[in-house]
Amino acid sequence: MTATHDVVLVGGGAAGLRAAIEIAEARPELSVAIVSKVYPMRSHTVSAEGGAAGVIAMGDTLDEHCLDTIAGGDWLSDQDAVEYFIGEAPKELVRLEHWGCPWSRQTDGHIAVRSFGGMKKMRTWFAADKTGFHLLHTLFQTSLKYPTITRYDEWFVTRLLIDDDQRVCGVVAFQLATGRIETIEAKAVVLATGGCGRVFPFTTNANISTGDGMALAYRALAPLKDMEFVQYHPTGLPFTGILITEAARAEGGWMLNKDGYRYLQDYDLGTPSPTPVLKSMELGPRDRLSQAFVHEVERGRTIDTPYGPVVHLDLRHLGAEVIDAKLPFVRELCLKYENIDPVTELIPVRPVVHYMMGGVSTDINGATPLRGLFAAGETACVSINGANRLGSNSLPECLVFGARAGRAAAEFAASTRPPDGSTNTQAEDERRRLERLRSRTDGRDRIADIRQQIQQAMEDGAGIYRDHETLAKSADTLGDLAERAATARIDDHSDTFNTELVAALELQNMLDLSQAIIASALQRTESRGAHQRTDFPARDDEQFLAHSLAWREPDSTCRIDYQPVTITRWPPGERLYGR
Amino acid sequence: MRRRARPIEPFLWLLFSAGGVLAALFLPVVVLLFGVVYPLGGIGPPTYPGLHALAAHALTRVVIFIVCVLSLIHWAHRFRFTVLHGLQIGRLGRLVSVFCYGGALVGSLAALVVLVRI
Amino acid sequence: MTATRARAYRQAVPRLWWLRRRSYLLFMLRELSCVFVAWAVLFLLLLLKAVGNGHVDYQRFLDWAAKPWVIAVNVLALAFLVFHSVTWFNLAPKAMVVRVPKQMLALAPKAIVRRLPEGRVPGWLIVAQNYVAWVFVAAIVAGLVMRSGS
């Protein structure tokens, strides 16, 4: 059976929903489908806590936000994209306000902003510390109003269909509830499936963040950009990896080592002051804070726990009133998952994988090199985040580029001819592959075992600090795991809500992306932002002021080449914090 | 799925609520005195002439009438849902409604007759 | 977009669902208190009918009310009526959000204003008012009845 729409959006988080609304508003004659493996309000956007950056406050300027973003990204951001992004961000955030997002307010009724890491001015809009939750539900509920949006809730996309003209013209997906496999034809496809934090063992990312969209594009021979840049968030809870928002530090929280010492002062991040100072100490960028943690471990100044070394986040001096007003979710999470009360106790934290700066390579319109294929949000790499994303830039990125990719996809769809059915064989192949996989009875390794070994290899090879030797070793391990994954065991042969089949498909996605990450990291023999090579500790603008592109080869290996960074007004300089 | 909206529902609910308040305020003390304290003989019941004089007072009769009518509507409304949900007999909804609200109507008329004849 | 899910298993609600959890049972008992409200009205009307018919009937009513089974029913009824009153009074603030007028807020002492979240009369105050009213009404009724007899 085949369904047909003008635009198919894969993923129903902030970027996907924003794209859907954009198309529904701008081109009500087009039919839009949102295909997501979960109900849209379950998407990982829901977990974002701290806020969304947009210049609105008096005395702040777009240029300052641009420079913070570019310097934060260690000059790997494309500056034309950054300028566009920063100009659009406040408009998008106001739009969200008009759609009902309960942004926190000042007493006079205007939007309130808070400070955030790496930002020189207070410009982060927030809805207490459940910003992502409110943003997602506002988008989801608003999307319900448009009759041209069709949802495929709990449908898993397994393949992009590409016709003889090298044009993407639909997807193959199956419905979890029934196991029904269907071709969904479209004149344009937008990937918005979020990141792939789950390829690491400790992550703030949800179970669903397995990089499905990136892998779909990669296997369809679209390149992945800057995959070596993996952001560690400095404050995750041990064991669960639950995120303690950067807003906790922005509101005045301190990072303490086992001696109760604010150790960040030892890492060129400024000098301690009792109240938060922008771009200094605890408000430095995430890559630098996570790196400082590793050095503290080496110096033996961290606290040992069953889940590895931790440091402490101290909010006690903020008092119950501030914590309840500005950080209620932090308190709720600590009480529920760690059984500690941040009003009176220290929070144990460690760096955990949080965000992929890299993703499907797109231009400023969200278009990939494959015609008819677009991407937005964490799935995509435009790139505005460069080598390290600043906190509170990702939610507005989903909105700005979700809208722009939606618009571009709609225009493409309106100007192109409908799919001609030339991909029927591909669809048949895919159906057979899925049915074979579901009925496989001779598998060996457990999916969970392979997944766990992938995650271990990634932590060992592509952690906060990397070098050639460990990366090469991880590359070998992943090669072995790829072979074993091809024959992984599937116990569940049911066609009704078969989550093991989903896990097997996700495992393949995670493997492909892990290999791309490792290959990209191996080739970049410099240190920049979140990519720190101990064997190449310096930044090398001569060779590597460039985006890496990871291409999949016919033999499933990964080829890396480079593309220049767009520099407009901000020539590469030194990243300075705390002065 | 949806049936025609019944505009009477909000009024029933308001009367039900008012009845709930009056029943909560007035009825326990009545049952306490005449149903428990006097029959158990702790205190002697009021003499006939005194009670008759009290009951015959116009204000008393008006108050009692209002309490009775609203309390009966309170019963009818609550009992209707209790039966519908507790016994899961949604399809007999109309019959249950007739029994409940009809019962409240009959009771109210009886109250009127009794109070007029004091 | 959803496919037919004919094979989904429909979980039937057991006929005695309200026995399965304590909270459901308490809810059912609360709802059943209405039967005793009706009984109380009936009982009151029987009393008034007797009073209307003269002192012989009144005495007959008193004798009937003193029968053990009638007393038993009334004790049970009283328990349910009190349960009704308590649950009713406690739930009242859920339906009513009483806001203090802005002008009054401006006049009230800061210490009090801080105790009124969002300028609303707190729920416990509404509940307390209900109980005060209850005692007040009961006292008047009891006072009138007892005085009438002396």
Place this chain on the structure above:
Amino acid sequence: MADTITLLVTRYRPDTEAEPTVAEYEVPLRKDWAVLDGLNHVKDQLDGTLSYRWSCRMGICGSCGMTVNGEPRLSCATFLTEFAPGPVRVEPLANFPIVRDLVVDIDDFLRKLPTVKPWIVRHVDWVEDGEYLQTPDEQSAYQQYSMCINCMLCYSACPVYGVDPDFLGPAAIALAQRYNLDSRDHGAADRLDVLVHPEGVWGCTFVGECTRACPKGVDPAGAIQRYKLTAAMRSVRALLLPWGAR
């Protein structure tokens, strides 16, 4: 403390079974393990065929609602130690059709949700530049109702929904109120018809279990009661002043 605990998990495989059965699994009992961690242990190590939904495991995505020892709970936020020495009964959410094992069909809610128009309705045009002003006080009027994560625990706890599946239900009504009480919204009249339908607020008998079950402190029962009062007052006004109403 014993180092393992038994999970009694409801299994339903529509391909092979006519009705649900119970499977027994022994899982490690650790201080920081939630029921969800126990299930993940089962899926990863013992039985890959067990199906359930989960995602954020921080109590905000709303996908892992289950009935744990008879109570509707988020399985990521319910710790195994609470039930030591066990066993722990893990069942699908009540009142919904079971699709498979612990997965229930919640499409009914997703069909009802749009009928209450859970979005900002404006009868006056947008102020194109800048935000609508809203004081923190105005915000607090609806804030708690905006906390709903659609986890469906309230529907599972609601006996009225169980008996009468046409009942609009707690979360949908609370979300309607979330927008009705938003100072930026003009849509209260548009939401009236669905809400005052007999299957809307009037179906609720104020059991109060929805509020008790809610993991996010939303008070749907209160929302429904408040709306009853609002709607009733509106009807009275319409009766007394027929020319001025609506």
